[in-house]
Amino acid sequence: MSAHSHEIEEGLSFQPRFDASGLVTVVATDVATGDVLMVAHMNDEALRKTIATGEAWYFSRSRKALWRKGETSGQTQRVVEMRTDCDQDAVWIRVEQIGAACHTGRRSCFYRKVEEEGGGAKLVFVDADRLFDPGAVYKT
Numbered sequence: 796m797s798a799h800s801h802e803i804e805e806g807l808s809f810q811p812r813f814d815a816s817g818l819v820t821v822v823a824t825d826v827a828t829g830d831v832l833m834v835a836h837m838n839d840e841a842l843r844k845t846i847a848t849g850e851a852w853y854f855s856r857s858r859k860a861l862w863r864k865g866e867t868s869g870q871t872q873r874v875v876e877m878r879t880d881c882d883q884d885a886v887w888i889r890v891e892q893i894g895a896a897c898h899t900g901r902r903s904c905f906y907r908k909v910e911e912e913g914g915g916a917k918l919v920f921v922d923a924d925r926l927f928d929p930g931a932v933y934k935t
Contacts, residue, residue: 804881811842812884818854819886823896826875826889832896833904837886849874851890868932870894898933900925 803810811819818836825832837845841852841861851864851872865871872890879886897904906923909916 800882803883809879810883811839811879811886812882813839814884816856818856819884821853821886821888823851823872823888823890823892825892827891830903831905832872832890832892832902842886845874845888846877851888864896865893868894868898868927870896870927872896895926898929900927900929900932902926 802808803812813819817838819838819842821835821837823832823835824830835853836856837852838854838861841854844850844852844861844863851874852861853864854861863871871893872888873893874888874890876889877886878888892902895902897906899906901923903922906920907918908921910919
């Protein structure tokens with residue numbers, strides 16, 4: 796193990812390892828239930844804003860823009876705890892989710908289960924009730 800990897804894996808300095816696009820993957824879970832709510836990305840600015848404000852900020856790869864969770868929908872995330880993995884290339888945030896985490900209006904982005912079907916796979920809805928109408932909220 797090199798001195799650098801030892802510092803990354805065992806040290807106390809937060810040194811997030813961003814990918815070639817300048818992003819780090821973030822997993823958000825509900826602090827009360829442990830449910831996985833969403834997987835998203837943060838750039839350096841989003842990460843700094845999240846740490847400074849205690850609110851979840853992300854970077855949208857499709858829009859190429861910084862956004863605060865809930866700025867349009869009101870479905871906010873208050874960060875209770877932030878962790879990084881062993882090689883600091885992923886972040887886990889435990890949040891108090893207000894309303895729905897998913898842009899589809901559902902509590903979690905993980906509302907479909909994969910099941911085996913005839914040697915292949917199919918999706919089945921689980922925990923798929925909508926908490927809000929995305930068409931009305933996002934004016935689509």
